[in-house]
Amino acid sequence: MTVRAIALVLGVSLLCDSAVLAAEPDIAVQKLPAVTESIPVATDVRLGGDDKQTRFVIDLTQKVDVAAFTLADPYRVVIDLPQVTFKLPAKEGEHGRGLVKAFRYGLIMQGGSRIVLDTKGPVRVDKAFALSAAAGQPARLVLDLVATDRDSFLRNITMQDRGARASAAKTAIVAPPEVAGDARPLIVVDPGHGGIDSGTKSGSGQDEKDVVLAFGVMLRDRLEKTGKYRVAMTRSDDTFIPLDERVRFARAHKASLFISIHADSIPRSEGQAEGASVYTLSAHASDAEAARLAEVENKSDVIAGVDLSSEPNDVANILIDLAQRETKAFSLQFARDLVGEFKATTRLHMHPLKSAGFIVLKAPDVPSVLVELGYMSTKDDLVHLMSADWRARTADSLVHAVDAFFAPRMAGAGGGVR
Numbered sequence: 001m002t003v004r005a006i007a008l009v010l011g012v013s014l015l016c017d018s019a020v021l022a023a024e025p026d027i028a029v030q031k032l033p034a035v036t037e038s039i040p041v042a043t044d045v046r047l048g049g050d051d052k053q054t055r056f057v058i059d060l061t062q063k064v065d066v067a068a069f070t071l072a073d074p075y076r077v078v079i080d081l082p083q084v085t086f087k088l089p090a091k092e093g094e095h096g097r098g099l100v101k102a103f104r105y106g107l108i109m110q111g112g113s114r115i116v117l118d119t120k121g122p123v124r125v126d127k128a129f130a131l132s133a134a135a136g137q138p139a140r141l142v143l144d145l146v147a148t149d150r151d152s153f154l155r156n157i158t159m160q161d162r163g164a165r166a167s168a169a170k171t172a173i174v175a176p177p178e179v180a181g182d183a184r185p186l187i188v189v190d191p192g193h194g195g196i197d198s199g200t201k202s203g204s205g206q207d208e209k210d211v212v213l214a215f216g217v218m219l220r221d222r223l224e225k226t227g228k229y230r231v232a233m234t235r236s237d238d239t240f241i242p243l244d245e246r247v248r249f250a251r252a253h254k255a256s257l258f259i260s261i262h263a264d265s266i267p268r269s270e271g272q273a274e275g276a277s278v279y280t281l282s283a284h285a286s287d288a289e290a291a292r293l294a295e296v297e298n299k300s301d302v303i304a305g306v307d308l309s310s311e312p313n314d315v316a317n318i319l320i321d322l323a324q325r326e327t328k329a330f331s332l333q334f335a336r337d338l339v340g341e342f343k344a345t346t347r348l349h350m351h352p353l354k355s356a357g358f359i360v361l362k363a364p365d366v367p368s369v370l371v372e373l374g375y376m377s378t379k380d381d382l383v384h385l386m387s388a389d390w391r392a393r394t395a396d397s398l399v400h401a402v403d404a405f406f407a408p409r410m411a412g413a414g415g416g417v418r
């Protein structure tokens with residue numbers, strides 16, 4: 001209560017040094033009613049202005065600290081907040097106004113939410129401030145943007161506090177407790193997207209991030225039940241995890257297999273597609289569809305407003321070279337096993353085995369596959385994806401494929417596996 005009360009008094013913290021803190025003069029600061037310990041709720045959003053100046057306002061149930069910064073290529077403005085529950089009108093954010101093309105919002109880490117505005121061109125954050133509830137108005141977050149040129153925009157970015165930005169999206173993935181002498185292989189289950197990055201959407205509004213999380217949890221439980229594996233998830237709730245972080249986690253814990261779970265969608269104009277596909281890593285996409293998909297999936301960090309330029313990037317730059325040959329062979333072997341298992345239980349895509357340059361598959365030492373369970377955009381596939389029965393059958397197929405993959409090595413290990 002006290003901490004929150006102090007935060008309410010302090011109100012604003014700014015990262016963008018060009019921003020001027022200025023409360024609207026006509027708004028009297030008055031004492032708030034009793035503050036609850038609950039998470040603030042964003043209840044409404046407004047955009048006003050034109051191509052020169054645009055104001056972005058969010059109504060909140062409590063005043064929150066706000067920090068804003070800009071990112072280039074594509075041009076974005078990122079607003080970091082403490083954890084906020086977004087209860088904004090549906091589809092809000094899909095259409096912008098003035099300098100703002102579109103915006104999205106969600107959890108970026110435990111205790112932290114983020115709003116990312118895509119802007120039509122280079123902009124400057126003129127003001128970013130929070131207002132307490134007053135004169136019958138709710139608490140608000142106000143962001144004023146003005147158009148600028150690319151040179152000034154880039155200059156401004158270098159002046160921003162890089163350290164603060166880089167740490168903003170750091171989420172620690174929880175590893176399973178290491179038990180001494182536990183030689184069982186570690187499998188990392190990686191539900192795609194999360195938090196501010198919803199992934200694709202079905203026509204009826206289901207988010208990929210929720211579908212793949214539900215499936216991932218089911219898969220973890222079934223793998224654990226075999227007793228043969230240790231299992232870790234890159235996320236087990238609605239939190240955003242950067243792509244590199246997922247890979248780093250698998251490598252740091254010497255995972256024996258990395259399984260990324262996704263659900264695809266294609267625009268109606270591109271015809272119909274259905275069924276599951278299994279992807280492995282390759283420098284050159286196996287076909288146009290694989291290339292399109294990798295491009296979409298690799299955008300996750302951009303969507304979340306992660307500043308890749310300041311990240312020590314030991315994964316994205318790894319060359320696919322000879323050192324990865326063995327890993328590639330294992331990845332492909334598991335992908336083939338999996339497609340074989342899926343044949344019996346799951347509808348498969350016409351060309352179910354494909355490859356492309358997915359960032360999340362780039363661990364040079366961990367066999368990795370990315371499973372697209374089906375198409376959120378295809379009615380029958382969506383029925384499957386939403387069915388607990390289908391998910392259970394498909395997860396069982398995955399477990400069988402994992403068993404087949406590890407069986408030779410477990411036998412060779414002389415019973416070192418329980």
Ligand SMILES: [Zn+2]
Binds near residue numbers: 200208264297
């Ligand atoms: Zn995805």
